Amino acid sequence: MPVKRIVTLTLCALLTIAAGCKKSSTGTSSTQPQKNYTTIDWANSGTISGTIHFTGKTPKRIPIDMGQDPVCSLAPANLTEQYVVDGDGLENVFVYIKSGLGNKAYAPPSKPVVMDQKGCRYDPHVNGVMPGQPIEFTNSDNTMHNVHMIPTLSTNQAVDVSEAPNGPGETRTLSTPELMIPVRCNNHPWMEAFVNVVSNPFYAVSGDGGKFTIKGVPPGTYTVVTDHEKLGEKTTTVTVRPHETATVDVTYEMPAETK
Numbered sequence: 001m002p003v004k005r006i007v008t009l010t011l012c013a014l015l016t017i018a019a020g021c022k023k024s025s026t027g028t029s030s031t032q033p034q035k036n037y038t039t040i041d042w043a044n045s046g047t048i049s050g051t052i053h054f055t056g057k058t059p060k061r062i063p064i065d066m067g068q069d070p071v072c073s074l075a076p077a078n079l080t081e082q083y084v085v086d087g088d089g090l091e092n093v094f095v096y097i098k099s100g101l102g103n104k105a106y107a108p109p110s111k112p113v114v115m116d117q118k119g120c121r122y123d124p125h126v127n128g129v130m131p132g133q134p135i136e137f138t139n140s141d142n143t144m145h146n147v148h149m150i151p152t153l154s155t156n157q158a159v160d161v162s163e164a165p166n167g168p169g170e171t172r173t174l175s176t177p178e179l180m181i182p183v184r185c186n187n188h189p190w191m192e193a194f195v196n197v198v199s200n201p202f203y204a205v206s207g208d209g210g211k212f213t214i215k216g217v218p219p220g221t222y223t224v225v226t227d228h229e230k231l232g233e234k235t236t237t238v239t240v241r242p243h244e245t246a247t248v249d250v251t252y253e254m255p256a257e258t259k
Contacts, residue, residue: 089210
C-alpha cells in the first residue's frame, strides 16, 4: 500500500476517534431538523370577539384584611377576585382555540409574559403563555414576596422562590399545555393568580365588561374553550372567515349548590 494512502487512513482513523469523520452530503446529519413553524397571515386572517356573560345573583367581592404586613396594609384596598362581574360581564375568563388548527405549529414568542406582584396582589390575575415562552415574575412591592406555582403535570416544573422587595424577579418557562395553574404567595395567603399554557397564540382573557378579542385567526372552523377558575369550562364552535369578526358569547351562572 502506498505510503501516502497509509498516512491518509491513519489520519482519518485518529480524527474518527477524536470527533468522528464528517459524513458525506448524502449521509444522515446529526443535527435535528428545525420545526416548521406557521406564521400568522395577517392579510387574510379573521377575528374572534365576544363577551363572557354572568347571570344570576353576583357574588359579593369581600375586602381582604392585609394587616399582617405593614407594607400591604398601606396598599390600595384589595377585594377577592374569584368573581369579578362588570355589569353582566364576567372578567378573568381565559379564552382560547382548543382545536381546528390541524398540524399548524406556532413559535413561542421570545418576549416574556410578565406577572407582577403589586399592591400585594398578582397582576394580572389570569394570564396566558405558550410552551417555551418566558414567564417573568416581578415584585414591585416594598416587601418580600414568594412565588409558588404548582402545575398538575409533571412535565411542567413547579416554582417556589422568594423575591426581595423591588427585586429583579425570576423567569421560568413551562413546556406542556395546561390550564389554570395556580400561583400563590406563601407570605401572603390571599394572593393568588393563574397561568394558562396553550400551544397556539390564539387566546385572550376577558376584561372590562367581560369582553375579549382574538386577532390573526386563520380562516376555519374551531372549537373555542372558555375557562373560569371557579365555574369551569364551556365549549363553543365558531367559523372564522377572512377579514371578518366571528362572535362568541358565553354565559356562566352560579351552580345551584353555591347560590
